Amino acid sequence: MDSLLSTPLEAGTKGLPNDAAGLLLSNVASRNWNLLQGHIPLPSLVIKQRALEHNAGWMRDFLERQNILFAPHGKTTMAPQLFDLQLRYGAWGITVATAQQLKVCRRFGVQRILMANQLVSVSDIEYVAGEMRRDETFEFYCLVDSSEGAERLQRVLEQAGPAKPLRVLVEVGVPGGRTGCRTVDEAIRVAEKISALSRLSLYGVECYEGVISTGDGKEDERRITALLQRAETVYQGCRSRRLFADKGCVILSAGGSAWFDVVASTIGRISDEAVKVIVRSGCYLPHDSLFYDRHFHKLQARRGSEAGLPGSLKPAMEVWACVQSIPEPGLAVLSAGKRDVSHDLEFPVVEKWFRPGISTHPGPIAGETAIIALHDQHACMQFSKETDLAIGDMLALGISHPCTTFDKWRLLWLVDDDYNVTGGIRTFF
Amino acid sequence: MDSLLSTPLEAGTKGLPNDAAGLLLSNVASRNWNLLQGHIPLPSLVIKQRALEHNAGWMRDFLERQNILFAPHGKTTMAPQLFDLQLRYGAWGITVATAQQLKVCRRFGVQRILMANQLVSVSDIEYVAGEMRRDETFEFYCLVDSSEGAERLQRVLEQAGPAKPLRVLVEVGVPGGRTGCRTVDEAIRVAEKISALSRLSLYGVECYEGVISTGDGKEDERRITALLQRAETVYQGCRSRRLFADKGCVILSAGGSAWFDVVASTIGRISDEAVKVIVRSGCYLPHDSLFYDRHFHKLQARRGSEAGLPGSLKPAMEVWACVQSIPEPGLAVLSAGKRDVSHDLEFPVVEKWFRPGISTHPGPIAGETAIIALHDQHACMQFSKETDLAIGDMLALGISHPCTTFDKWRLLWLVDDDYNVTGGIRTFF
Numbered sequence: 001m002d003s004l005l006s007t008p009l010e011a012g013t014k015g016l017p018n019d020a021a022g023l024l025l026s027n028v029a030s031r032n033w034n035l036l037q038g039h040i041p042l043p044s045l046v047i048k049q050r051a052l053e054h055n056a057g058w059m060r061d062f063l064e065r066q067n068i069l070f071a072p073h074g075k076t077t078m079a080p081q082l083f084d085l086q087l088r089y090g091a092w093g094i095t096v097a098t099a100q101q102l103k104v105c106r107r108f109g110v111q112r113i114l115m116a117n118q119l120v121s122v123s124d125i126e127y128v129a130g131e132m133r134r135d136e137t138f139e140f141y142c143l144v145d146s147s148e149g150a151e152r153l154q155r156v157l158e159q160a161g162p163a164k165p166l167r168v169l170v171e172v173g174v175p176g177g178r179t180g181c182r183t184v185d186e187a188i189r190v191a192e193k194i195s196a197l198s199r200l201s202l203y204g205v206e207c208y209e210g211v212i213s214t215g216d217g218k219e220d221e222r223r224i225t226a227l228l229q230r231a232e233t234v235y236q237g238c239r240s241r242r243l244f245a246d247k248g249c250v251i252l253s254a255g256g257s258a259w260f261d262v263v264a265s266t267i268g269r270i271s272d273e274a275v276k277v278i279v280r281s282g283c284y285l286p287h288d289s290l291f292y293d294r295h296f297h298k299l300q301a302r303r304g305s306e307a308g309l310p311g312s313l314k315p316a317m318e319v320w321a322c323v324q325s326i327p328e329p330g331l332a333v334l335s336a337g338k339r340d341v342s343h344d345l346e347f348p349v350v351e352k353w354f355r356p357g358i359s360t361h362p363g364p365i366a367g368e369t370a371i372i373a374l375h376d377q378h379a380c381m382q383f384s385k386e387t388d389l390a391i392g393d394m395l396a397l398g399i400s401h402p403c404t405t406f407d408k409w410r411l412l413w414l415v416d417d418d419y420n421v422t423g424g425i426r427t428f429f
Numbered sequence: 430m431d432s433l434l435s436t437p438l439e440a441g442t443k444g445l446p447n448d449a450a451g452l453l454l455s456n457v458a459s460r461n462w463n464l465l466q467g468h469i470p471l472p473s474l475v476i477k478q479r480a481l482e483h484n485a486g487w488m489r490d491f492l493e494r495q496n497i498l499f500a501p502h503g504k505t506t507m508a509p510q511l512f513d514l515q516l517r518y519g520a521w522g523i524t525v526a527t528a529q530q531l532k533v534c535r536r537f538g539v540q541r542i543l544m545a546n547q548l549v550s551v552s553d554i555e556y557v558a559g560e561m562r563r564d565e566t567f568e569f570y571c572l573v574d575s576s577e578g579a580e581r582l583q584r585v586l587e588q589a590g591p592a593k594p595l596r597v598l599v600e601v602g603v604p605g606g607r608t609g610c611r612t613v614d615e616a617i618r619v620a621e622k623i624s625a626l627s628r629l630s631l632y633g634v635e636c637y638e639g640v641i642s643t644g645d646g647k648e649d650e651r652r653i654t655a656l657l658q659r660a661e662t663v664y665q666g667c668r669s670r671r672l673f674a675d676k677g678c679v680i681l682s683a684g685g686s687a688w689f690d691v692v693a694s695t696i697g698r699i700s701d702e703a704v705k706v707i708v709r710s711g712c713y714l715p716h717d718s719l720f721y722d723r724h725f726h727k728l729q730a731r732r733g734s735e736a737g738l739p740g741s742l743k744p745a746m747e748v749w750a751c752v753q754s755i756p757e758p759g760l761a762v763l764s765a766g767k768r769d770v771s772h773d774l775e776f777p778v779v780e781k782w783f784r785p786g787i788s789t790h791p792g793p794i795a796g797e798t799a800i801i802a803l804h805d806q807h808a809c810m811q812f813s814k815e816t817d818l819a820i821g822d823m824l825a826l827g828i829s830h831p832c833t834t835f836d837k838w839r840l841l842w843l844v845d846d847d848y849n850v851t852g853g854i855r856t857f858f
Contacts, residue, residue, distance in 0.1 A: 011536045075806065097805070121764075123446065123470055175757060325575065327607075327608055335549060344772070392549060392581060404767060407768050429443065
């Protein structure tokens, strides 16, 4: 982490002020920049430090009360500084989706990594084998969802030869979904194959409920519960067949950022001291203003007054842009586009308005506004007659889907409640 | 450019082989990597060098025959090495959309830059003023589409004080579109305002026809022709009012990657020696397999056997991924997702199939395939009974919209016809 904090920021990095090329991340706070005073170029992505830490604490408290472990999904932010924060808040490890993400974690010293995905390419398997040889304390798990996949790992590991077998979880999926064995029988067959291979050790069962989305919340909950029950049945089948390599340590993992409470109330209740239930939410940390915020309100409605849910997750991300043109009445063009803000789930919304030199602090925008189009580098925003808007006004956009907003930035800013910049965060996509 | 070629590649960069951290771009070719031999991790973005250079030459030849200048849009690739190639192929300058893109161009020595956008933020205006003070040979143009915008530039430039006035073009737009004056009268009023301000010089007229897209090609052509005619009327009005700062040099600029032939056949025909017509296409260079390829076929159909169109632009980009799971009959999950390939216009298509250890070269995939879903890190692909597919098979995805594929990569590979890696290209988004 020290090496990251002492790497100079490159000239031309999006969001970096004019005079700051070569600045070290560790020296950002000493610049006394303030977003609202125009020190930061727009567009910029800011993370509100208070909300970020609130969210980190909220999830730690929720999972601790449920006696569930946490391997937050690193793919959301791909920011080693935030991985560090998550680990300081008690995370058991970090989840990744790809070998590239794994390499970033390793570069910055993450020791326990769950790759919630298949490891397929020969060079990726060789990389893992190399890390296992180089560092005996590196603890790594990945998924297998077919006998072919298991045999493929075995073949490469026989050549690449780490001393210890590779720890794998069998993945359970849903028909029409993504990866994962479609039936209990198939998953058990794959588990048997794994346990028969010398270079692999079966350490548990995994599923990802987030691929289920019918549009009907009740139906989703029914199907998700069924998937989790199927994963539990696979676990029971593997245990009764003695397929787990370490009967004192079996991992059951599920849980993105929308349904982790259902994971807690299903497989989280398994009464087996050997079982570690691991949830992998990633979006809880930055949270958002739309998609995950709606999911969180549903989660609160599902749980009612059930213990263990003090307060709410808070949107911590804002993409700030300025009004660059008001070419006709009721239409403004903003200086942020597809390349600055997520648009895969829905368009962003205007959360705050600030007029430099006039406003004392950001407030809600008057009247009605709607982003109606995103171009690569522009947003088109409709606004009502009540909306007071001028070229140069600054707007905070609330986003939907943190993953596809983070990946549009190499550098983002941590800010306090007054938008003083307290630090910079680098991402590695 | 030397500094770029001698910067070490960072560990964890997506697409970088395991053992290559610290490698200099200038030494990539000496590694003798080959994509098909598994030297490059997947997913990776490759650019076929022959197609790239063909496209660069095609556009140079087309525009030269039309006697039109070229400022290719740098936003597409944000790759200074490709800007360098474009300038070597005779480009007049480079177009950018944002101050960040401008900074990247300046960092890597681009001297003539057209910012096809408003310059709004105080710190961005100050940056330009600083560059103008620092380097008298820096030639910069940006757009203005309102008197407020012009006055804003004047105010900041009075403080920031470059010796020479800032060169600006008045922007003409379309109702319901993006930026730009909606009527001729309004554009003339803005031009009059510009010419009355001491710190600004009016150098021309600009429009962007690419925002017009009704879904009906004939109607689009009619509206685009009308927009270009309106821009010409604004130019005539400014000339007759003697608003241009340099009557020996007036810029008329339009033209993305879909309609540049119509630009050539309208404002490209203005008989005024003082006029430089500048087209700004960006996507022509990598081209694509879907959106711009269809547009190019329409362009060829529009132009018929008209002189000056030897051959076609060729898709130069491929995102390679592998099959990581075949969880049910007819469904494969690939190791590339929303974060690796554009999805804002349409999903990618499978162009080539290669089975390591078996295939001798990539060929078309048997049967029917379709990408039916993209997740952050996965693609779900349906395939027919005729399709021969196994875990570990490599697939080349043809993309739609180069801009939103390039921005998902920090590093991409140049390859020859046999997929030998001949160089690496860094991007700066």
